[in-house]
Amino acid sequence: MCLTVFAYKVHPDYPLIFASNRDEFYDRPASAATFWYDHPSLLAGRDLKAGGTWLGITRDYRFAAITNYRDMSAIKKNAPSRGDIITNYISSNLATPEFLSLLKKSADSYNGFNLIAGDVNDLWYYTNQKDDPVQIEPGYHTLSNAFLDTPWPKTEKALSEFKTVINEHGPEENRIFELLQNTERYPDESLPSTGLSAEMERVVSSIFITSKNYGTRCSTVICSNPDADTTFTEITYKKGEVEIDKTVRYRF
Secondary structure, eight states: OOOEEEEEEEEEOOOOOEEEEEEEETTTEEEEEEOOSSSSSSSEEEEESSOSSEEEEETTTTEEEEOOOOOOOGTTTOOOOTTTHHHHHOOOOHHHHHHHHHHHHHHHGSOSSEEEETTEEEEEETTTTTTSSSEOSSEEEEEESSSSOEEEEHHHHHHHHHHHHHHHHHHHHHHHHHTTOOOOOGGGGGOOOSOOOOOOOOOTOOOOOOOOOOOEEEEEEEEEEEOOOOOEEEEEOOSSSSSEEEEEEEEE
């Protein structure tokens, strides 16, 4: 997952409103979100190559999402899958700070990552590019392939439109998915330098990414309220297109 925007303890009815795009190579197999047979309380998509996930929530509102931290000069060969971090967290009985403290001991073995973990009332952020986890403050936040709330053009655009939707319409799924499907690219001078070629920096500068081999595979919107209903909606796209291939929706 490479871009997310979320409202944390902002909306009166939903402590967590979370919207994200997962970007990946088109040939990497994955399954649509469902409750897992081997972790029955976990609702998540699944990476069928390594077995982990990029985003998941349980019936008791334990939640985690991960993005890559993009630094092409620091790629480790044969590093463990970052998607396993989420399943390890979900399946543990540790409180979030305890889990993150344990994760910190092995974090350097992974390629760069950003992790959001906790429950809808107590969220934490940890990256293996910095020393310590931090508790996330209530408000609007964004995350892509840099640190939490880094102002890249696409994160600023997504966050601005997300705030407008929530403030004017509430968590209206269609409007949120619409902003996640924005394919606008940005000029070179406004883009970060992460070790990609200038052409690829341009390709991945959009909220919704399209290219020959790599792009946005799915979008997810979660509206969670432990005292009422939580909805989880995932749209999977056709290869290289802003065209829906499959939609799954759960309420619990």
